Amino acid sequence: DVRRSLKPDTFEDIIALVALYRPGPMDNIPRFVACKHGKEKPDYLHPWLQPILQETYGVIVYQEQVMQIAQVLAGYSLGDADLLRRAMGKKIKAEMDAQRERFVEGATAKGVDRDRAEYIFELVAKFAGDGFNKSHAAAYALVAYQTAWLKSNYAVEFFAASMSLDLSNTDKLNVFRQELQRLGIPLRQPDVNRSGVEFTVEHEGEKGAIRYALAAVKNVGAAAMQGLVNEREAKGRFRSLVDFAARIDPQAVNK
Numbered sequence: 001d002v003r004r005s006l007k008p009d010t011f012e013d014i015i016a017l018v019a020l021y022r023p024g025p026m027d028n029i030p031r032f033v034a035c036k037h038g039k040e041k042p043d044y045l046h047p048w049l050q051p052i053l054q055e056t057y058g059v060i061v062y063q064e065q066v067m068q069i070a071q072v073l074a075g076y077s078l079g080d081a082d083l084l085r086r087a088m089g090k091k092i093k094a095e096m097d098a099q100r101e102r103f104v105e106g107a108t109a110k111g112v113d114r115d116r117a118e119y120i121f122e123l124v125a126k127f128a129g130d131g132f133n134k135s136h137a138a139a140y141a142l143v144a145y146q147t148a149w150l151k152s153n154y155a156v157e158f159f160a161a162s163m164s165l166d167l168s169n170t171d172k173l174n175v176f177r178q179e180l181q182r183l184g185i186p187l188r189q190p191d192v193n194r195s196g197v198e199f200t201v202e203h204e205g206e207k208g209a210i211r212y213a214l215a216a217v218k219n220v221g222a223a224a225m226q227g228l229v230n231e232r233e234a235k236g237r238f239r240s241l242v243d244f245a246a247r248i249d250p251q252a253v254n255k
Contacts (some may be wrong), residue, residue, distance in 0.1 A: 006033050012055050019061050019137040024130035029196055042243050045110065048072050059126045062134040069124055073117070074106030074209045088128030096125065129184055156201050156208040164198035167216045185210065190217055192244065193237045197225045227252040 004147035006029075008014050013036070020029050034040040042058030044050040052068045053060065066088070067081035076084060087095040100121050107117035141223050150158040157178055160255065166172040181207070186196075186209035188202065199213045215224035231247055238244040 006036065009143065015057055015134060015137045016061050018140045018144065019132040019134065022130065022132070025061070025127070026133070028059045028061075031128065032057055032061075032127075035059070045086050045123070046073060048114065060124060061132075062065065062137070063128065063131040064134050066124055066128045066131060068183040069120070070103060072113060073110070073120065074103045075110055076103075076106065085128055085131075088125050089131075100125075108113060138186050156185060159185065160199040163210070163216070164213060167198065167222070170218070173216065182241065188212060192214060193232065197222055197229055221250055224253045
C-alpha cells in the first residue's frame with residue numbers, strides 16, 4: 001500500500017499523495033517514496049529548480065511547479081506560465097511546438113544549456129497534461145487528515161456518521177459493514193425500540209457498537225421513521241405489535 005510505504009510525517013506529504021495518486025502521476029510514487037526515505041537521490045534537473053522541487057523530492061507534482069519552472073528557468077511571467085500550463089493540458093501540437101521554442105530560447109538566453117532546456121521542457125510537458133494544482137490537493141488533503149484522525153480516535157462515531165450520509169446506498173453501506181467487521185465493531189440490527197432514523201452509537205462494551213438506521217431499511221422512508229421515533233420518545237417503548245400498530249399514524253406509516 002503506497003500510503004503505508006510513504007509513511008507521511010508532514011501535511012505536505014499528504015498533499016503530494018493526493019496529487020500523485022491518479023492515473024499517470026502515480027507512476028512517480030515509487031520514486032517519490034524512495035527519495036523521501038533516502039533510498040534514491042532527488043534529481044532537481046537544474047540547480048535553479050531545487051527550491052521549487054525540494055518539497056517533492058525532485059518529482060514534479062503540481063501545476064504550480066510547472067509555472068514556477070517556466071518562470072525561473074525560461075523567464076516567463078506568471079501570466080504567460082499559466083498559458084503554458086493550459087497549452088500543455090490541451091496537448092495541441094502547434095501550441096506545444098510554439099511553447100517549446102519559447103521555453104528553450106528563454107532558458108538559453110539565461111545561460112541554460114540548450115539540450116538540458118529541451119530535456120526539462122519534455123519532462124514538464126509529460127507531467128503537465130495530468131497535473132493537479134496544489135491548492136486543490138491541499139483541500140482534499142485536509143479532509144483526508146481530519147477523517148483519518150476521526151476514524152483512528154472515534155471510529156464508532158465516525159462510521160455512524162459516514163453510514164448516515166449514505167443511507168440509501170446499499171453498496172456503500174456494505175463496504176462500511178465489511179470495515180466494521182474487520183475492526184471488530186458490532187453492527188446491531190434495526191429495532192423499532194432502539195434504532196434512530198439514522199445510524200446511532202450505543203456505548204455498551206469497550207469499543208461501543210452501531211445500531212442500524214431505521215431509514216436505511218429498504219423501501220422505508222425517513223419521514224415515516226421520524227414519526228415512529230417521535231412517538232417512541234414521547235410515550236415510551238412499543239410493548240407489542242398491537243401497541244405499535246395502535247400508536248403509529250397510519251397516514252405516515254402504511255402497511
